[in-house]
Amino acid sequence: MHRLREEGTRAIMADSIIIEIPSDYKYLNLVDLVCGEIVYAMGFEHEAANQIAISVIEACTNALEHGNQCCPEKNVRATFTEFPDRLLVEVFDFGEGFDHKSYLQHIPDPSDIHKLRGRGIYIMNNMMDRLSFQMIPGKGMKVSLEKMLPNGRVQDS
Amino acid sequence: MGGPDADTFRGRVYELIEEGRKRAIVNLRGVNWVNSTGVGILISAYTTLRKNGGDLKLLHVSDRIQSILYVTKLNLIFECFDDEDEAVASFKKD
Numbered sequence: 001m002h003r004l005r006e007e008g009t010r011a012i013m014a015d016s017i018i019i020e021i022p023s024d025y026k027y028l029n030l031v032d033l034v035c036g037e038i039v040y041a042m043g044f045e046h047e048a049a050n051q052i053a054i055s056v057i058e059a060c061t062n063a064l065e066h067g068n069q070c071c072p073e074k075n076v077r078a079t080f081t082e083f084p085d086r087l088l089v090e091v092f093d094f095g096e097g098f099d100h101k102s103y104l105q106h107i108p109d110p111s112d113i114h115k116l117r118g119r120g121i122y123i124m125n126n127m128m129d130r131l132s133f134q135m136i137p138g139k140g141m142k143v144s145l146e147k148m149l150p151n152g153r154v155q156d157s
Numbered sequence: 158m159g160g161p162d163a164d165t166f167r168g169r170v171y172e173l174i175e176e177g178r179k180r181a182i183v184n185l186r187g188v189n190w191v192n193s194t195g196v197g198i199l200i201s202a203y204t205t206l207r208k209n210g211g212d213l214k215l216l217h218v219s220d221r222i223q224s225i226l227y228v229t230k231l232n233l234i235f236e237c238f239d240d241e242d243e244a245v246a247s248f249k250k251d
Contacts, residue, residue, distance in 0.1 A: 028190075050220055050224045057190050123228055
């Protein structure tokens with residue numbers, strides 16, 4: 001566990017836990033276990049805890065499949081940072097990047113519920129309070145997911 | 158449920174159809190999580206079975222899987238049961 005100084009000039013102290021797994025589906029259960037321990041320790045309620053876990057697994061699956069192209073030599077890293085009012089999860093892949101905007105454009109319309117693919121970003125966007133993507137040149141994609149604690153409120157940055 | 162499970166599951170659905178068994182119940186007891194790929198697997202199986210005159214229902218759906226079905230509106234499609242006998246009996250009503 002690392003003590004981090006985050007949030008630019010706001011200088012909020014936060015605890016951060018990092019887990020890094022090879023690009024293999026079998027390790028997603030580990031991420032799920034770590035995520036579960038963190039969210040319940042932070043005081044998230046059952047439904048919110050489920051939403052966070054689903055979204056983190058989804059982000060890690062995307063990183064593994066679309067970012068790392070399932071290459072076993074490339075890892076997926078998930079960083080859980082606890083703030084007083086929220087949890088920030090950042091998922092990194094080490095691939096060439098992928099066009100998340102095309103996925104955003106192909107979010108299935110609710111009336112098109114039979115569509116087979118393209119739900120991942122839609123799910124994360126609906127279950128988390130904030131979702132963003134950042135391509136880090138030479139490294140890969142970072143997906144940031146935020147969930148407010150009960151009575152918390154997203155602060156515009 | 159996701160990733161490489163897709164091919165295994167899809168293959169099993171086609172086997173069932175070839176055997177003339179088109180009404181399927183997917184028992185999700187012990188399934189800890191389903192990602193969007195897993196949701197796609199279930200929808201694919203549902204669509205395939207329905208096109209062949211069958212149906213697919215879900216058994217022992219966890220809270221977490223209920224959440225993902227709800228947010229994707231798939232709760233409107235899938236009938237979910239906690240009791241296997243009730244799930245089997247539901248086909249007779251169709």
